[in-house]
Structures are given as C-alpha cells and as structure tokens.
Amino acid sequence: MSKKNTDWIRHAPGSARLERIEAYFSGNAYAMHRHDTYAIGSTLAGVQSFAYRGSKCNSLPGGTIVLHPDEAHDGQAGTGDGFHYRMIYVEPALIQQILGGQALPFIKHGISSDPRLFAATLPLLQAMDKPMDALEEQDALFDLAHAMHNCSDKLAGAAASKLHFDYQAAERAREYIHSAITDNITLDELADHSGRDRWSLSRDFRLLFGTSPYRYLTMRRLDLVKSLLMQGYTLVNAALAAGFSDQSHMSKHFSKAFGLTPLRWLNMHGKASRPG
Template sequence: MVNRKNVTDWIHRAPCSSKLERIEAFISGYGYDLHRHDTYAIGRTLSGVQSFQYRGQERHSLPGGTIVLHPDEAHDGQAGTVDGFQYRMIYVEPALIQQILGGKPLPFIKSGISADPRLYAATNALLQSMGSPIDALEEDDAVFDLAHALSAVSGIVESRKTFDYRAAEKAREFIHSAIDRTITLDELAEQSGRDRWSLSRDFRLLFGTSPYRYLTMRRLDLVRSMLIQGESLVAAALIAGFVDQSHMTRHFSKTYGLSPSRWLKMQRVGFAIAP
C-alpha cells in the first residue's frame, strides 16, 4: 500500500494486454465527474471507502466486494472518507464477453456492487498486482471464468426476441476498420446484411451501447494511446477522427469524468509513485 500522507491522486496502468485494460489508482477526494464508458468496469476497493453515484443511488464499496459497472451506465467517483481510497479496476469490452457466451443479452449486476463469492474468485487473477503482465493463457482462462460468473450471478433469462449476433459483430468489425472517417448506419447495414433499425437494436443489446457511441469510444482509445506516447491534444484529436480538439475534449470528459490534461497528469504521477 502507498503512504497516503501528502500523496496526490494517481493512476498506474498495468503492462499492455490485447484483451483488456487494468489499472490501480489512488483518489484522495473528488475523483471523477458523472460519466459513462462502453466497457464493463469491474474491480475492487483495496482500502478506504470508494463512493459513487450509480443508477440514481449513492453506492459505497469497501474491501471484500466486487464492483461491476455495466457498459454505458453513468457513474462518478469520490472518496467516502478523508483518508481517500485505493482500488484496482479492469475494463472489459462487451464484445469479449459475447465471444465467450455466444451472443446473449449482456449480464447485468443491478446494484453495481456484488458480495457473491463467485465473482470475487473469478476476478482474482485479473485484479492481481499491476506490476507485471498476466500470462496470456492465464488471462484467457480468467476472462472465460469472469464471463460465466457474470452470467450466473446476473441470473440471465433467455430472451425470446430474435437478434442476429453475427450481423452485429460484422458491423462492429467494420467500425474498427473505419475509425478515422464518417460512417453511416446505412453503411453498417449494408456491411452486416441486417436492416438498419434491427441492427441498431441488436448492437445495443449485445454490446451495451449504440454504434455511434462505440465508434466514439474507439476514437478515444486511440487518443489516450497517442497522448501516452507524447502526441499533442490537437494532433491526437485530428488523427483519431474528431473535428477538432474541443470536440474530442467534450467527448473525453463525458466518457472518463475528467479532462484529457488531468487524465494525462495522473498517468505521469502514477508511473512515478505507484507500487
């Protein structure tokens, strides 16, 4: 643990993974404005009280539970006491969960915090120390266990509505191939072989967000990667397909709950002082 006396907020990112993002962070007071992202945010509080607004209620996470924030659900984050809080979090794309479950409505944990031991056990490997990468096969096993634990704990009831997972996946793959240009829903429909409104409905059901939000989030992923590498805000915004820096900053703040400059500062501090 970190000595919290005179310690500023920090975020430490684990070594890169092709499947998910892992972080450990310390927040001394107010952390994040209300925001939403299109991944699952799954983690645990290591020390202190982690407080956040979620689905119209204030939640308080203590060590021992598992936080499961659903894609595109608005939430913020702040310390529940003057001591601040330290936590670990993984960000998992719904598409990865779908690849394991085979195309089902996304598992949903209503309260945002679970005391279920199956989820706690399933996240142990993924929420281990950020200091070293997870072995590739260990990560695959852990993600498989996590997907099935989410499904079991959420109590998914099979929907009678028909949806086309393969068409939605084709649309998702096409978005990745065209991040830096304008994409229309008609174009996605043509690429997937599904009519535009059925595709839009299926995409939300299977991946937890709309096609446009998914495109925006992938652009923001690219922005964050370029900022870490030292690219300027202006250049990163334009390369990623945003109209300008202001356009990118608005989306960045709504998605992560802080400005690009503050986010980048926390990354730099995190690399310096995190364990």
C-alpha cells in the same frame, strides 16, 4: 492513507484485450461519465463511493464492483482517508465471444457480495506491475464471463432473452467500425456490411454490446486518442488523427467518457501537458 498522497493511476502492461489499472484518490475522483466497457474491480482500502442508477453506492474491501456498459456513474472518497482500488475494463464483445451471443450479464446494484464473482476477478486484479501470460488472461476472462452470467440479475436476463437478435450481423458491424474509425461511418454502411436492416442492427448492437454504434465508434476514437497522447502527441494532433473535427470536440467526449479532462488524465499519468 493520508490526504497528502497525490492522486495517481497506474496501468498494468501488456494486454490488447482489456485495460487493468490501479489507482488512489484522496477526494473527488471522477465527474459523472459513462464508458462502453464493463468496469469491474475491488476496493483495496478506504471507502469508494459513487452514484449509480439513482443510488449512492459505497464499495468496501471484500466486495466486487460491476458497472454495466454505458451506465452513468462518478467516483469519490467516502471518507477523509481516500480510497485505493484496482479495476479492469472489459469490452462487452469479449464477454459475447465467450458466452456465444447472449444478452449481456447485468449486476443490478453495481456492487456484488457473491464469492463466485470475487474469486473470478482475483486473477485479473493481481500482479498489476507485470503483464499476464496470454493463456492465463484468456482462462481468467472465461471464468469471469461465466461468473458474471451466473450472478446476473435473472429478471433482466429473462426479459432480454425473449428478444430475437442476430449476433453475427452485429459482430460484422462492430468489426467494420474497427476498420474505419476515422471515417464518417453511416448506419446504412453498417447495415450493408452486416447484412441486416439498419434499425434491427441498431437494436441488436445495443443489446449485445451495451451501447449504440455511434457511441462505440466514439469510444474507439477516444482509445486511439489516449494511445497517441501517451506517445507524446499534442491534444490537437491526437484529436485530428483519431477522426475528431477538432480538439474541443474530442475533449468534450473525453470528459463525458472518462470523467476527467484530457489534461488531468495526462497529469495523473505523469505526462507533461501538451495542449497544442
């Protein structure tokens, strides 16, 4: 690939469970950011470099990238040829539903050479131009969750397994957040709806879903912002409709979560910028 290629992102259609993308970047891709999903994928061409957990990682074709929820990372081309990749973003709640409320799988170095994990990601990274059948996607997610569990760093998993947590209470709190994402939710409200005291709930939520309740709420608001922007909403109206106090507040969180400003994100999707 050439540097003359324009940076682009394409989203696979048709899934309410996870986001699947294919993208190309010629140089700097993302500033340091963190999102509350797993980012799992493969580099198709070039060298995909990123800072992660204090180290510089270089992903090449044939390996599997597995970034843990809420871990800061960036992204850039490791050579002058740019990099081409495919990625899926999977909510920890989906992994929890499959594994039954265990500690989240953790891949220590962000890149795995384990063939089990590579094989499990392939069905989800194929045919990005069309939606997957519902059962096909569910089967693939089942295989992926178990591959991640089997390839997980055992020391981290053993330490987490010693903690006592209430998965059902945390799930009730998560569901309540989805029902009230534009409201000013408090931890006391979440505790009331979950049936667990607020500090135990806060700890359990982090362990089971990889992020804090407030971060989870913010990310769901940002998901709504992205959907509204793709529908043609202005930045101001999308921010207010999603529960942010103003456009500036939304834009700050957007950049921290995705490593791109809302305007650059729109431009890379071929959408006209509508700031107000």
